[in-house]
Amino acid sequence: MVSPRVILIGPPGAGKSTVGAMVADRLGLPFVDTDALIVQEQQRSVSDIFVVDGEETFRRLEADAARRSLDAETVLALGGGAPIQDAVAELLAGHRVLFLDVAIADASGRIGFDQSRPLLAVNPRATWSRMMTQRRPAYERLATWVVDTAGKDVETVVEEVLAHVTKVDHD
Incomplete structure (x- = not known):
């Protein structure tokens, strides 16, 4: 069965x-971000889909994109809310899943909590913290591996991800 090298x-x-893009490049694989x-496919931003069609519609699109992306050898990145959906969590069973853990200080520096992230539009720091508290158990339960990104540069994180993936490939 062909499947992503890592999700x-x-x-x-x-x-x-x-x-994900850097890991895919290093492995010589395509990178897919759901x-x-x-x-x-929708020809509009995630934020526009949330505002116009609602979160339920976006989650349905997200689950469908995840399902369609599991049958090719790629490096696959799922949207932050995808693994929280039961349907997506079930799809991840048996796959190599890597949870990139991050603290709020690092996350805010990376994404700036701007208006392009609809779930973080109001009181972004408190919302992100609450969201992470709710999602962490699912991320941890689904993960084959966890890489803590706190205070690390991208290259260091990429090396840690590759160490997990390539170790399994050689075992």
Whole structure:
């Protein structure tokens, strides 16, 4: 069965897109980001989908993008809320899932908590902290591995991700 070499999960600001693209490049694999896939297919931003169609519609699109992305050898990054959905969590069973953990100080520096993130539009720091408290148990339960990104540069995180993935490939 062909499947992603690794699936990256974590909250906004964890570095899933940046790290995922670099890991894919180093492994010589395509990189797929489900949020980018949705934006490309819908021809509008995630924020616009949330505002116009609502979160439920976006979550349905997100689950569908995740399902369609599991049958190719890629490095796959899921949107932060995807693994919280039961349907997506079930899809992840048996796959190599890596949780990129991040503290709020690092996340805020990376994403700036701007208006492009609809769930963080009001009181972004408190909302992010509450969201992470709710999501952390699912991230940890689904993860094959966890890489803490706190205070680390991107290259260091990429090396840690590759160490996990390539160790399994050689075992």
